[in-house]
Amino acid sequence: MSPSVVIHRAQDIESALVLVNFFQFHGLDARLDNAGHASIDWAIVPALGGIAVRLPRDQLEEAKDLLRTAVEEARANPNFAEPARLRPVWQKRLLAWSMLGFYTGILPVLIALLLAPLTNLLLPDLIPDLRPPPPEAYYETYGLDHIRTPSHGDELRTWGWVVLGFVAFLILLERVTRPTAQVEATGEHE
Numbered sequence: 001m002s003p004s005v006v007i008h009r010a011q012d013i014e015s016a017l018v019l020v021n022f023f024q025f026h027g028l029d030a031r032l033d034n035a036g037h038a039s040i041d042w043a044i045v046p047a048l049g050g051i052a053v054r055l056p057r058d059q060l061e062e063a064k065d066l067l068r069t070a071v072e073e074a075r076a077n078p079n080f081a082e083p084a085r086l087r088p089v090w091q092k093r094l095l096a097w098s099m100l101g102f103y104t105g106i107l108p109v110l111i112a113l114l115l116a117p118l119t120n121l122l123l124p125d126l127i128p129d130l131r132p133p134p135p136e137a138y139y140e141t142y143g144l145d146h147i148r149t150p151s152h153g154d155e156l157r158t159w160g161w162v163v164l165g166f167v168a169f170l171i172l173l174e175r176v177t178r179p180t181a182q183v184e185a186t187g188e189h190e
Helices: 012-026 035-038 057-076 089-104 106-121 150-178
Strands: 005-010 051-056
Touching: 005 012, 005 057, 012 035, 012 051, 012 057, 051 057, 089 106
Parallel strands: none
Antiparallel strands: 005 051
């Protein structure tokens, strides 16, 4: 096999596999670099320069011709005539900054600080009092029967609220990061 040449650097494994499968379908010996890294830890792929698609040097011209032909056929096909709608730049930046905020832990802390004042609006019976009882409650004194210590049911209720909040947060995050709907040929949204 002749020395290989990197013809494309993909940022995700899916697009790299599509290109490699296209070349292999047409009889070329395309291979992937860093595919193992992408399948284990996708976050380091940009640091590695992406996922490289390699071809033998003697198949490079044939690959260029195949790609030119495929692009021309796609332009001529009315089903592919409409360009793909990409996310606006502000959405890409928002997603990038939110990912950085989650990695560093800053964003969850900010969300907690913003939601903390809303706990006063909840009914007091929904969230148990998690403060420890005062020291006098540990002594046998009379008149302190009204002091309520947290029970096992209170802890379960608290964990229930934490899990419910986490699930609601994940649903909201999925909704915010969902790709935009593609516009069909009729111009209506899905």
